[in-house]
Amino acid sequence: xxxxxxxxxxxxxxxxxxxxxxxxxxxxxxxxxxxxxxxxxxxxxxxxxxxxxxxxxxxxxxxxxxxxxxxxxxxxxxxxxxxxxxxxxxxxxxxxxxxxxxxxxxxxxxxxxxxxxxxxxxxxxxxxxxxxxxxxxxxxxxxxxxxxxxxxxxxxxxxxxxxxxxxxxxxxxxxxxxxxxxxxxxxxxxxxxxxxxxxxxxxxxxxxxxxxxxxxxxxxxxxxxxxxxxxxxxxxxxxxxxxxxxxxxxxxxxxxxxxxxxxxxxxxxxxxxxxxxxxxxxxxxxxxxxxxxxxxxxxxxxxxxxxxxxxxxxxxxxxxxxxxxxxxxxxxxxxxxxxxxxxxxxxxxxxxxxxxxxxxxxxxxxxxxxxxxxxxxxxxxxxxxxxxxxxxxxxxxxxxxxxxxxxxxxxxxxxxxxxxxxxxxxxxxxxxxxxxxxxxx
Numbered sequence: 521x522x523x524x525x526x527x528x529x530x531x532x533x534x535x536x537x538x539x540x541x542x543x544x545x546x547x548x549x550x551x552x553x554x555x556x557x558x559x560x561x562x563x564x565x566x567x568x569x570x571x572x573x574x575x576x577x578x579x580x581x582x583x584x585x586x587x588x589x590x591x592x593x594x595x596x597x598x599x600x601x602x603x604x605x606x607x608x609x610x611x612x613x614x615x616x617x618x619x620x621x622x623x624x625x626x627x628x629x630x631x632x633x634x635x636x637x638x639x640x641x642x643x644x645x646x647x648x649x650x651x652x653x654x655x656x657x658x659x660x661x662x663x664x665x666x667x668x669x670x671x672x673x674x675x676x677x678x679x680x681x682x683x684x685x686x687x688x689x690x691x692x693x694x695x696x697x698x699x700x701x702x703x704x705x706x707x708x709x710x711x712x713x714x715x716x717x718x719x720x721x722x723x724x725x726x727x728x729x730x731x732x733x734x735x736x737x738x739x740x741x742x743x744x745x746x747x748x749x750x751x752x753x754x755x756x757x758x759x760x761x762x763x764x765x766x767x768x769x770x771x772x773x774x775x776x777x778x779x780x781x782x783x784x785x786x787x788x789x790x791x792x793x794x795x796x797x798x799x800x801x802x803x804x805x806x807x808x809x810x811x812x813x814x815x816x817x818x819x820x821x822x823x824x825x826x827x828x829x830x831x832x833x834x835x836x837x838x839x840x841x842x843x844x845x846x847x848x849x850x851x852x853x854x855x856x857x858x859x860x861x862x863x864x865x866x867x868x869x870x871x872x873x874x875x876x877x878x879x880x881x882x883x884x885x886x887x888x889x890x891x892x893x894x895x896x897x898x899x900x901x902x903x904x905x906x907x908x909x910x911x912x913x914x915x916x917x918x919x920x921x922x923x924x925x926x927x928x929x930x931x932x933x934x935x936x937x938x939x940x941x942x943x944x945x946x947x948x949x950x951x952x953x954x955x956x957x958x959x960x961x
Contacts, residue, residue, distance in 0.1 A: 522671050522673065524669055526669055530559055559669075562667055563670060567670045569666055570663070570670050571672070572672075576601075576674060578599075579596075580594055584683065586648070586683075586684055586685070587685060587687040588648060588685070589773075592654065593645055594618060594643070594656070598639060598640045600634075613634060614661060614663045615662045616630055619656065620656045620657070621654070623648065624646050624647060624649055624654055627644060627645075628644075649776075650779070651829060652683075653681055653683055656681075660673070661673070686783055686828045687779070687782075687786075734748075755816070756792075756797045756856060756956075757800070757851070758792050758858065759800045759858070760789060760802065761802040762803050762828075762860050765837055766834065766835045766836065767838070767862045768833075768862060778831065778833065781860035781888065781890070782860075785828065785860060786825060789824045791949060791952065792952070793818045793820060795956075800815065801824060804846075805836050805839070806838065807842065808842075808843060809831065813850075814855070838861065841875050844875040844878070845875065845878070847879065854883055854961060856885075856886065856952075857885045859887050859888065860889075861889065864918070865918060866921045877932050880933050880934050884933075886951060888948060891941075893941075895918055898915035937951060
């Protein structure tokens, strides 16, 4: 039982009231004291009419695991016992919030109308900012008496943990989109014919086919032109390399770059595993944080998800010379390295470009960077004052230097992707499919 701010305001008004009454009529100097007594009596009456804490029961239900970037919905069930039903009309509204710890947006305060009968279920949303764990320790409730002079606080302890894991919805959706044609017929073998180098079959030569694919020996045997058909190779090694340095902590649409990269990497990992390739993971910043050699089979997708969830956020500057040299030493065969990272300007990217040259001399590299929408907005905005014009010039310089770095990487044979967050998944999958069909591995 605690007094509300209304009690403090009324008590504070008693002192000037006593001075005014004493100055106007000395016989009324006791009036403020009488008013104070009435106020305390009203406070006591309001306390008697306020619903008791024992009448409220609280329970919560929440999913044990959520994806980064999605709000966690906590279902709070409020039940008022029969003993407290008589007092429910006195407390018109009940306010509740959650005592939660972790890297998340603070949960707000929700008001419940208590004039309705029966138990109530309130859905409260909490939005995590990063991967990790959210702990809900208590449900905090507050309600007031009919005179708004007294309020009761109730803290219901709970022990709830929510794991915030990488977002795999994109991988699940893509799996249904790309493979839904097999659903009516069950699982079947699918051969992807294309411009690969693995022999698939012979067929009669038709106009439009590659002349270099004519098999002259079999053509002479059959008395007509016969051409070779090839299929896209499988059993390639793919490594998803994630930069966990301080630049990857910068948020885009409220989610760190690293988590966007992990979601896109899991999508590519699922597609590659389904296609028969081997997929591994690699995490680095100032030093190597994680390494898992490539393995095959869709059953390893759960392993990829668990490994991606262990990639922590670090504030150190990324050492590309050490990390990429260590990666090149660990790879024993030609591998497709998908590097998720970022840079600021040509100066900070100099060592990265040199290290990429050594790695790209033996392996095929896809350089993936998320485009910063803020820089482009500064450039496109019409400046209305000198400060906006200066920001636009600086932002344009940064974009020009990024283009210079990507041009250098492209001349070295590195496949570069610098796209928005919404388009990076499709762009990466298209790049992967094009590399497979061209037989670049």
